[in-house]
Each structure stands twice: as C-alpha cells, then as structure tokens.
Amino acid sequence: MRIPTPPISKPTSPLHEFLAGARDQLPLLIGVAPFGMIFGALALTAGIPPLEAQGFSLFVFAGSAQFIATGLIADGVPPLIIVLTIMVVNLRHLLYSATFSSYFQHLPARWKAALAWLLTDEAFVVASIRYQRSDTVLAHWYTFGTGLALWVAWQLSTAIGILLGAYIPANWSLDFALPLTFMALITPTLSDRPAWAAALTAGVLAVVLAGLPYKLGLLLAASLGIGVGLMMEVSRSFKTGMAERNG
Amino acid sequence: MNTISLWGIIIGGMLVTYAIRLSFIALVPQERMPDLFRRSLRYVPPAVLAALITPELFRPEGPFDISLGNHRLLAGAVAAIVAWRSRNTWLTIATGMAVLWLLSHVT
Numbered sequence: 001m002r003i004p005t006p007p008i009s010k011p012t013s014p015l016h017e018f019l020a021g022a023r024d025q026l027p028l029l030i031g032v033a034p035f036g037m038i039f040g041a042l043a044l045t046a047g048i049p050p051l052e053a054q055g056f057s058l059f060v061f062a063g064s065a066q067f068i069a070t071g072l073i074a075d076g077v078p079p080l081i082i083v084l085t086i087m088v089v090n091l092r093h094l095l096y097s098a099t100f101s102s103y104f105q106h107l108p109a110r111w112k113a114a115l116a117w118l119l120t121d122e123a124f125v126v127a128s129i130r131y132q133r134s135d136t137v138l139a140h141w142y143t144f145g146t147g148l149a150l151w152v153a154w155q156l157s158t159a160i161g162i163l164l165g166a167y168i169p170a171n172w173s174l175d176f177a178l179p180l181t182f183m184a185l186i187t188p189t190l191s192d193r194p195a196w197a198a199a200l201t202a203g204v205l206a207v208v209l210a211g212l213p214y215k216l217g218l219l220l221a222a223s224l225g226i227g228v229g230l231m232m233e234v235s236r237s238f239k240t241g242m243a244e245r246n247g
Numbered sequence: 248m249n250t251i252s253l254w255g256i257i258i259g260g261m262l263v264t265y266a267i268r269l270s271f272i273a274l275v276p277q278e279r280m281p282d283l284f285r286r287s288l289r290y291v292p293p294a295v296l297a298a299l300i301t302p303e304l305f306r307p308e309g310p311f312d313i314s315l316g317n318h319r320l321l322a323g324a325v326a327a328i329v330a331w332r333s334r335n336t337w338l339t340i341a342t343g344m345a346v347l348w349l350l351s352h353v354t
Contacts, residue, residue: 027336052253059261069256079252083259090264092295097271098284099291105276116269121299128292173347176319179303180326180343184336186296198290203297207311210302218298225294230287 014141021127021145025153028122031178032063032150033157034168039066040161046074050162057158061151062120064215065089085214092219095226096124100143103131107140115140118147125185132188194236198229322346 036057043053048070056066065086072082096119104112127143130136168174190196202225209217277285304323305311313320326343333339 024336027340030340047248048253049250052250052257055254055257056260059257060264062260062264065260065264069260073248073253073256076248079248079255079259082256083263086256086260087263087267090267093264093267094270095291095295097268098275098280099288101271101275102277102280102285102288104272105278109273112272113269116272117265119268119272121295125292125296125299132292171351173319173344173351176303176322176344176347177340179300179323180330180340181336182296182300183323183327183330183343184334184339186293186300187330187334189293189296195290195293199293199297202294203301206298207301207305210306217302218295221298222291222294225297226287226290229290229294230283233286234283 012135012138014138017138017141018145021130021142021147022149023145024126024130024142025122025146025149027181027184028126028150028178029153031175031181032122033153034166034174035063036154036157037161037164037166037168039063039070040158040163041166042067042161043070044162046070048073053162054155054158057154060086061117061154062086062090063154068214088214088216092121092215092222093119095219095222096121099128100124103127103136103143104140111140115143115147118144118151120147120150122150123147125182129185129188194229194232197232198225201225201228318347318350321350 039057040053043056043066044050048056056069060066060069068089069082069086072085077085097116100115100119104115107115123143123146126146127139130139130142130146133139186199190199202221205221205224206217209221211217212220300323304320305313305317307317307319315321322343325346326339329335329342330339
C-alpha cells in the first residue's frame with residue numbers, strides 16, 4: 001500500500017476517511033435498502049431465479065437499470081436489446097466518470113478500477129461533496145468507504161428481498177429519504193451564481209423531462225444545467241476582463 | 248427466459264455499465280481535457296443533485312402537481328429550509344419525513 005504524504009492542516013488516516021465515507025452514506029441507505037428488497041422480490045415475480053437475481057446486483061450494480069431490465073425480461077424482450085437499454089440508462093454515469101477523473105488522476109490503476117466499479121448516483125453525490133473540501137489527499141479512502149457501504153447494502157437488501165420478500169409498507173415513504181438527503185448535499189455546492197444557475201436549470205428541466213424513458217430526462221437536464229453554469233461563468237470572467245481593461 | 252440468456256444479460260449489462268463508469272477515469276486524464284470541459288465539471292454535482300430532487304417533489308405520482316394535496320412538495324419545502332439553515336443531513340431527513348407523515352395522517 002502506498003502511503004500518501006500527510007496533509008498539513010488536518011491530520012487524518014485512511015481508516016478515518018473510510019469510516020467517514022461509509023457513515024455519510026448511511027442516510028441514503030434508508031431510501032436505497034427498500035429499493036434493493038423490492039428489486040429482489042420483483043425479480044422473482046418476473047421469472048428470474050434467485051441466483052441470477054442476486055447476480056444482477058452483484059455484477060451490474062445499478063438500481064434503475066436493474067429495475068428496467070427486470071421489466072423487459074418479464075416482457076420477453078431479446079437479451080441484446082436489454083443490454084443496450086442498460087447502457088442507455090447508465091449513460092448518465094459519463095458525467096460522474098468525467099468529474100471523478102479529475103479527482104483520481106494521481107491514483108494507481110487498481111484504485112481507479114475499484115472506485116469506477118463502485119461509481120453510482122449515491123456514491124458520486126456523497127463523494128463529490130467531500131472533494132469540495134481542501135484536504136483531499138486521502139479522499140479516495142472516503143470515496144471507497146461510501147461506495148462500498150452502498151454496495152454491501154445493495155447486496156444485502158437484494159438478498160433479503162429474494163429470500164423474504166419486500167416487507168416494508170409503502171406508506172412509510174422511506175424512498176423520500178433520498179431527495180431529502182440530496183437537499184442537504186446540494187447546499188454546499190451552491191457557492192456562487194453560476195452554480196445556482198446550473199442547479200435551477202437542471203431542476204426545472206428534470207421536472208419537464210421526467211416523462212422521458214431510460215433516465216434520459218436526468219441526463220439531459222443535468223447536461224443542460226452544466227452548460228448554463230459554464231456559460232454564465234465564461235460570460236462573467238469575460239465581463240470582469242473587459243472591466244479591468246477599461247477601468 | 249433461459250439461464251444462458253439471463254447470464255448473457257447480466258454479463259453484458261456488467262460490461263457496458265463498467266465501461267461507462269471507467270471511461271473518463273481510465274482514458275481521459277484531466278490534462279487532456281479541453282479547458283472548457285474541465286471547468287464545466289464543477290457544475291456536475293449541483294446540476295445532478297437538483298435534477299434528482301425536483302421530479303420527486305413536483306411529480307411524485309407522475310403528473311406535474313403543485314396543489315396542496317402534494318404532500319411531498321410541502322414536506323420538501325420545509326425540509327429545504329432546514330437543509331439550507333442547518334446543512335445537517337439527518338435533521339433534514341427527520342424534518343421532511345415528520346412533515347410528510349403528519350400531513351398524511353392529518354388530511
């Protein structure tokens with residue numbers, strides 16, 4: 001194991017970071033665990049045997065794509081079409097991969113391979129907030145902790161759903177914990193006007209485009225929001241440059 | 248669907264998903280990204296988070312709904328204030344869930 005140089009400001013350890021990452025994923029697990037159980041139970045009703053149902057969670061490890069694939073399997077859609085659908089549903093991960101690429105460039109290949117495997121919506125949003133802090137020397141351990149916590153929870157909840165069924169009453173509304181957690185996470189990212197513009201654009205468009213299939217609404221809304229944020233940043237720096245030259 | 252087809256979907260789904268997740272991390276280091284592209288990455292977290300939140304509040308059942316009968320929108324509005332003031336995840340969840348449960352039992 002390569003020991004990175006210790007940060008100057010806040011002394012911390014890989015274990016400390018790992019546990020902090022896992023801990024910060026816990027609120028999301030309130031919403032994710034019921035989904036995992038529902039997936040396990042639903043896969044059986046769609047005619048997927050227990051081993052293959054768990055295989056989806058173990059190897060594909062992508063909630064929305066697994067649900068959509070299960071529906072297509074139940075409808076008898078050809079396997080190749082289902083694989084292509086899984087790809088389209090997960091296209092939004094390109095955004096996460098691009099962002100993480102800028103965080104991970106100093107890491108050895110095996111770290112990149114492992115963290116890419118654990119890259120999900122939930123791991124991305126929690127870890128990206130961690131990278132907004134200054135002391136990021138050991139933040140890959142945080143990312144590993146937060147990703148692994150989600151992975152373990154997804155495997156266990158799928159297994160429980162397969163073995164016991166999904167016994168959490170729908171009127172508990174536990175899935176609502178996910179947008180609530182995202183609200184707490186978004187506040188530190190709204191640091192200036194371009195960031196606000198990106199969030200508002202993406203938020204409005206996500207509502208308008210929510211009817212699009214395969215999570216494309218999320219991908220489109222986020223991409224256009226990112227574009228608006230960037231445009232505002234560029235036009236602001238252009239104006240500042242003009243003002244400095246004229247003043 | 249037979250076992251071979253199911254495992255074909257699982258392995259195929261794994262390969263396409265992992266390829267997407269690994270793409271930029273493995274192939275495009277920061278110094279090879281165009282300047283504007285690199286600067287745009289700062290807006291990924293706020294844009295993605297906003298796009299994950301709003302449909303859950305404004306279209307909880309599918310259609311657009313800003314009536315008082317949309318409990319998730321009301322609970323979310325209260326939770327947003329708590330999130331903004333406290334920046335505390337657990338407090339935000341507790342508030343949002345409490346308001347939602349309260350609304351569903353009162354009305």
